[in-house]
Each structure stands twice: as structure tokens, then as C-alpha cells.
Amino acid sequence: MVPHHRFSARRLTNMAQKVPPQGERQTETMRVKRGLAEMLKGGVIMDVVNAEQAKIAEDAGAVAVMALERVPADIRSDGGVARMSDPAMIEQIQATVTIPVMAKVRIGHFVEAQILEALEVDYIDESEVLTPADEAHHIDKFAYGVPFVCGATNLGEACRRVSEGAALIRSKGEAGTGNVVEAVRHLRSIIGDIRKIGQADRAELFEWAKRLQAPLPLIEEIADTGRFPVPIFCAGGLATPADAALAMQLGAESVFVGSGIFKSSDPSPRARAIVEATTNYMNPEILVKVSRNLGTPMTGIGMDDIDVHLADRGW
Amino acid sequence: MPRIGVLALQGAFQRHIDALSCLGAHPIPVRLPGDLAHVDGLVLPGGESTTMSLLLGTSGLAQPISAFIADGLPIFGTCAGMILLAAEVLDGRPDQMQLATLDFSVRRNGYGRQLASFEADVTAPILGIGDTNPFRAIFIRAPKVENVGDGIEVLARLDHDPVLIRSGPVMASAFHPELTPDLRLHRCFLASL
Numbered sequence: 001m002v003p004h005h006r007f008s009a010r011r012l013t014n015m016a017q018k019v020p021p022q023g024e025r026q027t028e029t030m031r032v033k034r035g036l037a038e039m040l041k042g043g044v045i046m047d048v049v050n051a052e053q054a055k056i057a058e059d060a061g062a063v064a065v066m067a068l069e070r071v072p073a074d075i076r077s078d079g080g081v082a083r084m085s086d087p088a089m090i091e092q093i094q095a096t097v098t099i100p101v102m103a104k105v106r107i108g109h110f111v112e113a114q115i116l117e118a119l120e121v122d123y124i125d126e127s128e129v130l131t132p133a134d135e136a137h138h139i140d141k142f143a144y145g146v147p148f149v150c151g152a153t154n155l156g157e158a159c160r161r162v163s164e165g166a167a168l169i170r171s172k173g174e175a176g177t178g179n180v181v182e183a184v185r186h187l188r189s190i191i192g193d194i195r196k197i198g199q200a201d202r203a204e205l206f207e208w209a210k211r212l213q214a215p216l217p218l219i220e221e222i223a224d225t226g227r228f229p230v231p232i233f234c235a236g237g238l239a240t241p242a243d244a245a246l247a248m249q250l251g252a253e254s255v256f257v258g259s260g261i262f263k264s265s266d267p268s269p270r271a272r273a274i275v276e277a278t279t280n281y282m283n284p285e286i287l288v289k290v291s292r293n294l295g296t297p298m299t300g301i302g303m304d305d306i307d308v309h310l311a312d313r314g315w
Numbered sequence: 316m317p318r319i320g321v322l323a324l325q326g327a328f329q330r331h332i333d334a335l336s337c338l339g340a341h342p343i344p345v346r347l348p349g350d351l352a353h354v355d356g357l358v359l360p361g362g363e364s365t366t367m368s369l370l371l372g373t374s375g376l377a378q379p380i381s382a383f384i385a386d387g388l389p390i391f392g393t394c395a396g397m398i399l400l401a402a403e404v405l406d407g408r409p410d411q412m413q414l415a416t417l418d419f420s421v422r423r424n425g426y427g428r429q430l431a432s433f434e435a436d437v438t439a440p441i442l443g444i445g446d447t448n449p450f451r452a453i454f455i456r457a458p459k460v461e462n463v464g465d466g467i468e469v470l471a472r473l474d475h476d477p478v479l480i481r482s483g484p485v486m487a488s489a490f491h492p493e494l495t496p497d498l499r500l501h502r503c504f505l506a507s508l
Contacts, residue, residue, distance in 0.1 A: 025433040027432065029434055031494065031495075032434055032453060035432065035453050036455050038326075038330060038361075039394070039395075039455055040363070041325070041326060041329065042326060042362070043362070061365070061369040062366070063363040099365055099366075100428075100429065120429075122428055272369075279323075279325060279370055
């Protein structure tokens, strides 16, 4: 049992952003947590299940790797309970690559998060791709020094995750399908509502907060600044360079690619092509060049053919 | 209005673009060699140096940027951008692309993993940033400068490590001035044009 005061102390430092005496180093602030997300912008975060794949991802130009036990396509086909990865596997990946290493915990499973923090992973993904541990509560993410990324299908969900301490949001899409349609739906919903709130008058903000079930101060911040307080990346179903460029043109600031790389016929060139497409997402000539001769992408499945919609997990 | 190229292959380039726009400069995102035409200075932002290194190769930008630096045009490199300028990179990849060989050595992720990332006040008296008005510096998995040669001017240190250095028209920081609203270092860079 972790003593409660540890959480309270962390929480105060994170929320109050006290300025310490000069020269003193302050770790784990929201600025430091969001700062790493800023560094990952315009990049590709790749799902990997072992050190060998992590090396391929790093060599292909990934900005970070996401360590998990099975890629979402396999979680989907195998069924059963999907959990945090074996620490030994995460340690092997950390020993193999120099780029940031992220790992997933089940929604609400704050002990898996304590374990990942003790392993000093660089980002924790509280992810709907794993089987939820709690059907009402997400993790209190202010209690940790490691920053968190969380999925969202709409702006309300994104705001609720930020109010719990998430330093990065990714649109959920539908992981393990190789089908970009849900990612597009979620991104359009999130980015579209940010645009609309930017145009709303003061009285309308109360109604936005109510409709989105989001804290009013966050809605007010979006209205004042015209942008979301943390970066927004895209995940779930991206399989080609064109998919990555589509997400970027729709307003995502980086992309997560899961099954799309290591479930394709030739992962390494595809990974490199998706990296180049993410940088040059506005340049069709380069998109032509990098899309050529990549072999077979993952097969993919239609939304009507899946039994479990992972994106529905999260509250 | 000075035209400032901002290397936009990956990383925190948009924050630099915002800072430069605030100061009345004309920022230009640089993704291909053609984008370098007519720029008066160049910012190399933070991000993942392995990713940037790879994209410098595929974009064909490595050679023209190296030439640009050799011609003596003003450069501001932050974090990963600082690494690209060093003569020696410790804990880097063997195939890491370098854009210059300024006389300092730097250790990638020298301060540790993300849990060790931090913010702290730094002072740079030569730039008028003193104890009464320090710069709040954000270090994210930052590179650590381990040795500097005679030609390198150390503008700021944290404890004993150089964190802001200058060599003629090239300035480099281990931290991220683009992540705070304090624009003094960007102003200082623009003043050097």
C-alpha cells in the first residue's frame, strides 16, 4: 500500500506550480510533462512487442516506442484479458533504444501505473486497448511523476482526462482494425469542437461545458486561447503513409501506429515511409514517393465486422 | 523583417515559429532544401535527434544546412538542435548526422530519462539575464554539455554544466526557450542578425 500523503504532496506541487528558490531544480511539473509531448510532435510513435521490433522502429525514425504485450490486432483476435506488459520486456526495450519508451496500463489500474513509474518509463498510456480494471474511475494522474497519455473519442472525454492530469491526448480511433474511419471521426469531433468553442460567446461556454461533461475552466481556456491545453495526437487504425498524412491534415500533431506496421508484409520500409509522410503531410509528391512499393498493408476489418469496440471503453 | 528558417522535420518547431512571429520576424518552416532560399538565419528546434538525423538525410537538407552554417549565418539550436551542432556526441548513434563540428562535446539524454526532466532558473549575465530576472529554463531529456573548447563562449551554466553556449553567430541551449513565454533568448538571436 502506498501511503496517501505521497500522492497528496505530488498533487500539490503539480497543481500549484510553486516557483522554488533560484537554482533549484523542479521535476514533474505539468510544463515538464507536457514538454516531452511537445518534443514528440510531427512524429510517429510505434507499437512494439519486443526489443527487436523496438530497434526496427528506432532505425526507421520513430520518435518513441509503445511497449505492449500484443499488438491490438492480436488482442482483438486472441480475446482474453489484456494487461500491462512484463517488466522484463520493457527493460529489454529500454536497454535497446535511446528514444523514449512508453507503456500501457489498464484504465483505472493505478498499481500497474506505479510499476511503470518504478521502471522509469517515459510516458504511461492509460489505454482502452487493454481490458479496463475499473468501470467508473480513471487513474488520478497528478499522483505520478511520469506523464500520462489518454485516449478520447470527443472533446468532453479529452477534457475529463486532462482534468485528471493527462499531459497528452490521443484520439482513440479503433485500434487493431487497420481502418482509419474511427480515427477520422474522433479527430473531426475533437478538433471541430475546439474550433466551435473558439467562436462561442461567453454564455454559450456554460452550455458547452454541460453538453461535453467537461470542467468549465478548461472550456474557458480553450475559448481564450483557441487551442487545447495539451497536444493532441491521433491513434487507432492507421496503416499507410496516406493515413498518417490524413490525420496530420485533420489537425493531429503526431500519430501512433500500432498493428499497422508489424502486421504488414514488410514492416521496416513501411515504418520509414510513415515517418516521412508524417513530416511531409502537405506534400503529395513526397507522399507518392514514399507510398510506392511498400508491399501488403495489414488486411484490416470493417466496423460492422467487429464485436468489441475498444473506443467505447473510458468514462 | 528578417526571414528565419525553422527546421520543421519533427519536434517543437511550431513553438519556435510562434515565438519568432511574436517578435515580428518572418518564420519559414524548412522541410526541403528549397525552403532555405533567402533565409537570414536558422533555428534548429528540439525533438528526437535520431528521427531528425534520419530525416535530414532523406530530405537532402543535411548538406545545404552544413554549408549554410559554414558560411557564417546565424543559427540557434535548442536541445536536439544543440546536439546536431556538436563536434562530439556521446551516447549517440554511430550513424547520427551532424550539421557542424563546433568545439564541444555533448551527451545525449545526459540528465536521464523523463522522470529526471526538470525546470530551473538560469542566469546569463552577458545577455543581461541576472539573478533578479533569471530565465526559467525547461530541460526535457536534455543533452549535457561535457566539454567546451577555447572558441566556445559559455553564456549560462547550471551548477557547473554549460547550458547556453555561443560560438560566433551560432548559439545553442540544452533547454527549451520556446516552451515558456519568455522571449529574451529569441530576441537575442534576432539581434545577432
